[in-house]
Amino acid sequence: MIGKTLFFRVGVYFVSFLIINFVIDFPLSYYQGYWRQHAYGLSNQTLSKWFGDQFTGLLIGIVAGFLFLWIPYLLLKKSPRRWWLYTGLLAIPFLTLVILVQPVWIDPLFNKFGPMKNKEIETKILQLAERAGIEGSRVYEVEKSEDTKALNAYVTGFGATKRIVLWDTIIAKLDEDELLFVMGHEMGHYALDHVWKTIIFLSLLIIAALYAIHRTAGWLINKFHRRFGFTELSDVASLPLIILLFSAYFLIIAPIALAFSRYNEREADRFGLEITRNNRAGATAFVKLQQENLGVPYPHILVKLWQASHPTLGERIDFCNEYRPWQKGEQLRYEKLFKQAK
Ligand SMILES: [Zn+2]
Numbered sequence: 001m002i003g004k005t006l007f008f009r010v011g012v013y014f015v016s017f018l019i020i021n022f023v024i025d026f027p028l029s030y031y032q033g034y035w036r037q038h039a040y041g042l043s044n045q046t047l048s049k050w051f052g053d054q055f056t057g058l059l060i061g062i063v064a065g066f067l068f069l070w071i072p073y074l075l076l077k078k079s080p081r082r083w084w085l086y087t088g089l090l091a092i093p094f095l096t097l098v099i100l101v102q103p104v105w106i107d108p109l110f111n112k113f114g115p116m117k118n119k120e121i122e123t124k125i126l127q128l129a130e131r132a133g134i135e136g137s138r139v140y141e142v143e144k145s146e147d148t149k150a151l152n153a154y155v156t157g158f159g160a161t162k163r164i165v166l167w168d169t170i171i172a173k174l175d176e177d178e179l180l181f182v183m184g185h186e187m188g189h190y191a192l193d194h195v196w197k198t199i200i201f202l203s204l205l206i207i208a209a210l211y212a213i214h215r216t217a218g219w220l221i222n223k224f225h226r227r228f229g230f231t232e233l234s235d236v237a238s239l240p241l242i243i244l245l246f247s248a249y250f251l252i253i254a255p256i257a258l259a260f261s262r263y264n265e266r267e268a269d270r271f272g273l274e275i276t277r278n279n280r281a282g283a284t285a286f287v288k289l290q291q292e293n294l295g296v297p298y299p300h301i302l303v304k305l306w307q308a309s310h311p312t313l314g315e316r317i318d319f320c321n322e323y324r325p326w327q328k329g330e331q332l333r334y335e336k337l338f339k340q341a342k
Pocket residue numbers: 185186189265268
């Protein structure tokens with residue numbers, strides 16, 4: 001019963017690792033996630049809700065680790081030379097599964113999701129979705145105001161669980177035109193297949209990182225196996241080494257992944273502008289986002305390269321003000337995707 005032992009050994013080891021890590025990280029998480037948010041008036045979250053969310057997150061990590069982490073270790077045993085490739089390829093179905101189940105199984109553990117309360121705006125959003133060529137779209141409102149005063153909206157899910165989610169805070173702060181621009185942006189992510197493209201792109205980066213880990217770990221184990229206490233990467237004791245190396249390579253792959261994300265976000269902004277042709281609403285929506293979220297309009301270049309998943313707010317406002325090809329009689333990039341209103 002090698003399979004079963006491996007499953008439990010990796011699981012128990014991972015759970016211990018996760019709990020120790022959680023305890024060490026706890027003061028910093030509290031400072032960042034609770035104390036600072038309140039100090040700047042960005043949060044109305046109660047301490048018990050914050051604590052509850054932390055433990056829910058830890059629990060999800062434990063369950064996910066137990067369910068899946070034995071797979072790379074099995075591959076390490078069975079195929080010590082090609083495990084990085086197979087594990088990386090498995091990231092594609094794994095990420096797809098995560099995106100599929102997260103909106104229905106995970107997200108509701110943290111907040112309450114429901115239909116949009118303002119039916120008038122919902123109707124307009126659904127009309128816009130029809131023009132954007134997105135059929136059967138669902139729009140959800142999430143009661144995020146119990147956690148934060150910040151504004152946000154996003155697309156998530158896959159197939160039957162695909163949806164557009166609006167925080168109740170953004171519905172409260174933006175006017176109708178601004179909300180429709182934000183929706184145009186979110187619909188752009190769907191119409192331009194950003195979810196799929198991101199899964200493939202991230203999987204390629206994961207394969208590259210795992211290959212780099214494979215090469216460096218082999219070299220390190222050869223040199224330091226006495227000190228490490230293990231001689232094979234397939235020994236579950238290698239987990240901290242793998243995580244350490246992954247963190248190091250993450251510094252290289254993060255800017256690449258973020259640049260890809262910023263490109264997609266710019267194109268979603270373009271899509272939102274082309275479908276609404278409301279430059280002012282786009283620009284004022286980002287001004288409100290900057291004010292409410294205390295965003296930095298032009299962060300330092302290093303912050304942008306290593307942290308920014310979106311173009312900076314300053315760049316987005318400029319783009320909203322400047323991008324008007326329809327006024328110059330120029331071809332719109334995404335017009336061919338738009339459907340005529342019925
Ligand atoms: Zn976006």
